[in-house]
Amino acid sequence: MKVIVYLSLLVALGFFAACGPPDRKxxxxxxxxxxxxxxxxxxxxxxxxxxxxxxxxxxxxxMNCASCHFPDKDMTGPALKGARERWIENxxxxxxxxxxxxxxxxxxxxxxxxxxxxxxxxxxxMTPHNVTKEEIDKIxxxxxxxxxxxxxxx
Ligand code: HEC
Numbered sequence: 001m002k003v004i005v006y007l008s009l010l011v012a013l014g015f016f017a018a019c020g021p022p023d024r025k026x027x028x029x030x031x032x033x034x035x036x037x038x039x040x041x042x043x044x045x046x047x048x049x050x051x052x053x054x055x056x057x058x059x060x061x062x063m064n065c066a067s068c069h070f071p072d073k074d075m076t077g078p079a080l081k082g083a084r085e086r087w088i089e090n091x092x093x094x095x096x097x098x099x100x101x102x103x104x105x106x107x108x109x110x111x112x113x114x115x116x117x118x119x120x121x122x123x124x125x126m127t128p129h130n131v132t133k134e135e136i137d138k139i140x141x142x143x144x145x146x147x148x149x150x151x152x153x154x
Contacts, residue, residue, distance in 0.1 A: 038145075039147070042145070042147050055138070055141065055142055056138050057138035057139050057140070057141045057142030057143075058142045060131065060135050060138055060139050060142075061139045061142050061143065064129050064131060064139075065080070065129075065139065068126070071142070071143040071144075071146040072146060072148060076124060077121065077124070077126060078117070078121070080140070080143045081143055081144060081146070082144075083096070083140075083143075084096055084140055086113075087099070087113065090112075090113035091111050091112075091113040091114065095111055095113075095114065097133050097136055099114055099126075100129055100131065100136055101128060101129060101130075101131065102128040102129075103118075103125070103126040103128070104125060104128070
């Protein structure tokens with residue numbers, strides 16, 4: 001009888017040891033802001049005032065695109081993050097610029113990615129925009145470096 005009590009005590013001890021809090025250091029699965037270089041750069045820019053929030057790309061975006069697009073969320077049109085890569089993969093970079101300047105031209109030319117987008121967005125027409133390739137590059141510099149605003153406590 002004594003042996004059984006002793007054994008079950010041992011089992012219970014082993015059980016508690018296994019269920020203890022995980023060792024955080026060896027078990028790091030969470031986002032670590034200190035190791036996220038893009039995030040650190042963003043914070044540094046925010047501090048010295050040269051952030052993407054004051055860039056020419058943001059101004060162009062606000063003036064021409066923000067009525068229908070967010071960088072990171074769908075609205076009247078799709079979230080713009082990653083759009084250049086989607087075009088390069090599914091169509092071409094040339095058509096990426098052409099679509100922004102005059103989406104209906106690219107759709108009418110029969111580009112399959114443009115037509116699929118148009119269908120998926122219920123045939124909503126993206127108005128033509130008088131922006132140069134350089135301006136589009138600036139807009140996408142802003143879009144790709146955009147982070148949602150969070151309260152910085154430090
Ligand atoms: C009047 C609303 C409207 C405005 C303004 C607008 N867009 Fe769009 N955009 C759309 C819609 C809707 C789509 C989805 C495709 C379609 O319906 O033709 C789209 C699609 C796109 C796409 C393709 C996204 C993808 O996932 O491949 C890009 C890139 C884009 N817009 C960039 C821009 C840029 C840059 C501006 C500003 C210069 C802009 N748009 C202004 C409505 C708009």
